[in-house]
């Protein structure tokens with residue numbers, strides 16, 4: 001157990017998901033930030049207790065305790081804050097845990113937009129029955145239903161399959177500073193999303209993918225094509241990479257299309 005003074009622990013307790021305890025080492029690997037800077041931003045997270053308790057309350061009102069929500073909301077918050085990122089894209093929203101924390105980080109940065117894509121499925125009855133997915137929406141709820149109202153202004157949320165919508169959204173953007181894949185976890189689909197993203201990915205940008213135990217070597221191949229290591233959070237299958245910058249680690253900046261190294 002982390003000691004009670006660990007930065008971020010209060011927010012984790014308020015959200016009620018022990019898996020969400022941030023991994024400072026993973027954040028350092030992906031951002032190049034010092035341990036002190038990571039601690040400082042995670043301490044900031046502890047100021048969000050009220051908001052986290054609100055998300056938890058909405059989840060409980062939804063009638064279930066588990067919505068397969070993203071396990072590293074505070075880590076992504078810290079990454080966006082530490083690198084000052086502004087153009088964010090995610091696929092897979094469900095109740096909106098990842099979305100809420102990306103929106104919070106943009107608010108704290110004072111700039112930027114989150115573009116989210118989700119193809120919702122709905123729980124058929126009042127209870128989740130055997131065979132139904134834990135990502136499905138409880139009755140009367142819509143995609144992103146746990147995102148606090150105060151964060152919704154300016155959120156660019158699209159409903160439909162990312163197979164169709166991701167290329168459309170990406171066409172409208174000059175660059176992407178951070179991409180989070182948390183939608184359909186198959187090797188083909190992850191490869192599709194990563195290759196759609198590639199031409200818009202900023203130098204110094206960050207790419208994250210959850211549940212890669214189901215997506216073969218799709219992410220690893222993508223990392224190899226940039227010549228950068230794949231970073232796994234706490235040895236789990238939530239992984240990330242940082243696209244190289246021309247001038248070494250630092251703030252993400254706009255770039256034209258990348259010329260990736262050919263995968264061996």
Ligand SMILES: C[S@@+](CC[C@H](N)C(=O)[O-])C[C@H]1O[C@@H](n2cnc3c(N)ncnc32)[C@H](O)[C@@H]1O
Pocket residue numbers: 067068069070091092093094095096097098099117118119120121135160161162163182183184
């Ligand atoms: C694991 S959940 C996302 C969890 C979310 N990131 C969070 O923090 O709570 C996966 C979501 O992706 C959606 N999804 C599944 N296939 C999709 C597709 N082809 N395009 C877009 N969204 C999809 C699911 O309906 C579900 O809402």
